[in-house]
Amino acid sequence: MSALVPLPVLLPILGAGASLALSSYPRVQRWLSLLVLVAVVAVAAVLLVQADREGPQTVWIGGWPETLGIVLVADRLAALMLLVSAVVTLAVLAYSVAQGMTEDEEGAPISVYHPTFLVLVAGVANAFLAGDLFNLFVSFEMLLFASYVLLTLGGTATRLRAGTIYVLVNLLSSTLFLISLAVVYAATGTLTLAHLAVRLEELPDHVSLLVQLLLLTTFGIKAAVFPLSFWLPDSYPTAPAPVTAVFAGLLTKVGVYAILRVQTLLFPDSPLTDLLLWAALLTLLVGILGAVAQSDIKRMLSFTLVSHIGYLVMGIALASRLGTAGTTFYVVHHITIQTALFLVLGLVERRAGSTALMRIGGLARIAPLLAVLFFVPAMNLAGIPPFSGFIGKVGLFQAAQADDGWLAWTLVGAGALTSLLTLYAVAKTWAVAFWRTPREAHEALAAIGGDGEPIPGHDTGLVHEHRGHVHTPRGVVSKQDIEEARRLGDDDTPDRDFHTLIEAGEDTKDSPLGMLLPAGLLVALSVVLTLVAGPLYAYGDRAAVDLHDRRPYLTSVLGEDLR
Amino acid sequence: MEVNLTLVVITAGLMGCGVYLLLERSLSRVLVGLVMIGNAVSLAFLVAGGPAGRAPIVEDGVTTGISDPLPQAMVLTAIVITLATTAFVLAMAYRSWQLNGHDDVQDDVEDATVRRLALRDATSDAYQATTSDYPGDDSSGDAGQAPEDDPVVALHDERGTT
Incomplete structure (x- = not known):
């Protein structure tokens, strides 16, 4: 038993309260939230070591007789998730503090931001530590409510539109969760995971299958598993960059964690391998095809996020030690990488005024540091060999190969294809946003009907008009299209593209160090993951052994006699 | 386990109406649907809690015949969360009306x-x-x-x- 276990939840909650009380002292508020998150990182690191050396750490909250109250459990998997999420949220918070200090975004009440962010962190930590289903539900609600507020921060029209769908979908999934809780309680009379692990086995098969499907659907919505992923790509990109980063990095992974926990602890005898493999297959393919079609980098990344959830589900579906170890490693890799990418993207948006591929270009020369910061995690995401993305994918493919079913082999093919298509999507982004010059971007945009007049006296021969059509290097557009496009503007994007901004001398020249540093450190961390892949994978393997054995978890919660 | 059929029927009715309303475009109707579903779920918990009994207070060491307090505690939590949800969605609907003049869920x-x-x-x-006509x-x-x-x-x- 360790008194440290509740701290990752308690510290942010208390911090949120204090932060709210101190909302008229923004400077104190900033330092307070940073301090709290540093403390959480430290606690999580200690918990990780303890859980690895001494087995699962448990605390019964509230002084009830044991096995009656609310239990928090930090086993190897939970401790690892806790540490990664704490590190990532700390980086995001540092980034947003720097952003808030350099530009006071209009209409964004910064005083609300810090308390809400801390509640989100507490919710995520609680979800990882929760030892019973109802506590898991409450932590989902905590992090969801914080995310509703963060997503609609400032209440602008765009965020409201995207937020509506996000809120409604998640409310529905919460309702579904409650229904499954009612069913579980009616069937077993308990919601403590450890008790359920013992009692569900005594239920008739069809009842426990019903319970399992209800829980999987609920968590599938949170984790954005196809076909329950439709809400994600629309809602994430509209939020402020740090918010999108933390959502993309953490929230879906909480769902994945819940699926993994439930599948290994509660339903070890009914892995539903085929069903989950099909879901993984479709998630991989549909997600990545969506990413290829996108013309905005944020949306493209949101679709790759959906797609790569497929890899995680694949590892879970295999229900083997290899698969679980692969998923554990891949989760760590993906949390880091996805957050890093969105943070860098926030810097790109700040520098170039937009993330729409149409409007930006030439960043490789203008902002070489940003280009490197984007390039490294982008290649990592696609799974280029030296990086951790490659190692994670190889691990999962090995697990599938060990499974040796035809569906598992199909998944290997689909996984490789997805990896290639991810490479295609990020390479396209790289070529357009970083290689070509802003002037080329501007001309292409002007030619097909964007704002801004063509530049007089400058004819690259790339774009010309002929018989009522405008010919660009990659296609022909009718003039009527152009007029229509000119008539109807998109209020989502700013009025001017990167080239116009540069010409007017109004582009943001530098990226503040306070934002570069957290983003850079996360990118560095993602590279370090490659270097420590051996020990990390071994840790993931030990966590997988624990998860499939179940005894370490059960005995630490219920005692030796499993009562 | 004894099941109260009235509760089950009401739960199903509320749930059906709620789902129907949820499919509407107007956010305020969606909200009404959500509230109905929330109430349906609360009733479902009462069904899950088993037969009704005395208030769950242990008097003179008598513990028989009282209803299960745990589902009630859960329902209470769920009700509080539904309340917060309602407030938030109402605020969103109002803001949407302020900005757009309607509270329709948009594409x-x-x-x-x-x-x-x-x-x-x-x-x-x-x-x-063949032509520059744009269909x-x-x-x-x-x-x-x-x-x-x-x-x-x-x-x-x-x-x-x-």
Whole structure:
């Protein structure tokens, strides 16, 4: 038993309260939230070591007789998730503090931001530590409510539109969760995971299958598993960059964690391998095809996020030690990488005024540091060999190969294809946003009907008009299209593209160090993951052994006699 | 286990009405639907708690005949969360009305754009050789949306850039 276990939840909650009380002292508020998150990182690191050396750490909250109250459990998997999420949220918070200090975004009440962010962190930590289903539900609600507020921060029209769908979908999934809780309680009379692990086995098969499907659907919505992923790509990109980063990095992974926990602890005898493999297959393919079609980098990344959830589900579906170890490693890799990418993207948006591929270009020369910061995690995401993305994918493919079913082999093919298509999507982004010059971007945009007049006296021969059509290097557009496009503007994007901004001398020249540093450190961390892949994978393997054995978890919660 | 059939029937009725309302475009109707579903779930918990009994207070050491307090505690939590949800969605509906003059749930702008661009690619390929007439399309003509909200943008067209 360790008194440290509740701290990752308690510290942010208390911090949120204090932060709210101190909302008229923004400077104190900033330092307070940073301090709290540093403390959480430290606690999580200690918990990780303890859980690895001494087995699962448990605390019964509230002084009830044991096995009656609310239990928090930090086993190897939970401790690892806790540490990664704490590190990532700390980086995001540092980034947003720097952003808030350099530009006071209009209409964004910064005083609300810090308390809400801390509640989100507490919710995520609680979800990882929760030892019973109802506590898991409450932590989902905590992090969801914080995310509703963060997503609609400032209440602008765009965020409201995207937020509506996000809120409604998640409310529905919460309702579904409650229904499954009612069913579980009616069937077993308990919601403590450890008790359920013992009692569900005594239920008739069809009842426990019903319970399992209800829980999987609920968590599938949170984790954005196809076909329950439709809400994600629309809602994430509209939020402020740090918010999108933390959502993309953490929230879906909480769902994945819940699926993994439930599948290994509660339903070890009914892995539903085929069903989950099909879901993984479709998630991989549909997600990545969506990413290829996108013309905005944020949306493209949101679709790759959906797609790569497929890899995680694949590892879970295999229900083997290899698969679980692969998923554990891949989760760590993906949390880091996805957050890093969105943070860098926030810097790109700040520098170039937009993330729409149409409007930006030439960043490789203008902002070489940003280009490197984007390039490294982008290649990592696609799974280029030296990086951790490659190692994670190889691990999962090995697990599938060990499974040796035809569906598992199909998944290997689909996984490789997805990896290639991810490479295609990020390479396209790289070529357009970083290689070509802003002037080329501007001309292409002007030619097909964007704002801004063509530049007089400058004819690259790339774009010309002929018989009522405008010919660009990659296609022909009718003039009527152009007029229509000119008539109807998109209020989502700013009025001017990167080239116009540069010409007017109004582009943001530098990226503040306070934002570069957290983003850079996360990118560095993602590279370090490659270097420590051996020990990390071994840790993931030990966590997988624990998860499939179940005894370490059960005995630490219920005692030796499993009562 | 004894099951109270009345509760089950009411739960099912509320749930059905709630789901129907949830499919509406107007956010305030959706909200009413959510509240109904929330109440249905609370009733479902009462069913899950087993037969009704005395208030769950242990008097003189007598513990028989009392109803299970745990589902009630859970329902209480659920009710509190539903309350907060209602307040938040109401605020969103009001803000939406402030900004747009209606509280309809709107379509994903980029999705509509991508869909339209795909259609346009197909049509312009077919027609460009013969005529400059552009066959109008109304692929995003949603009943719930005012025409001026129609998310038509060619600004994201990628053809010239990739």
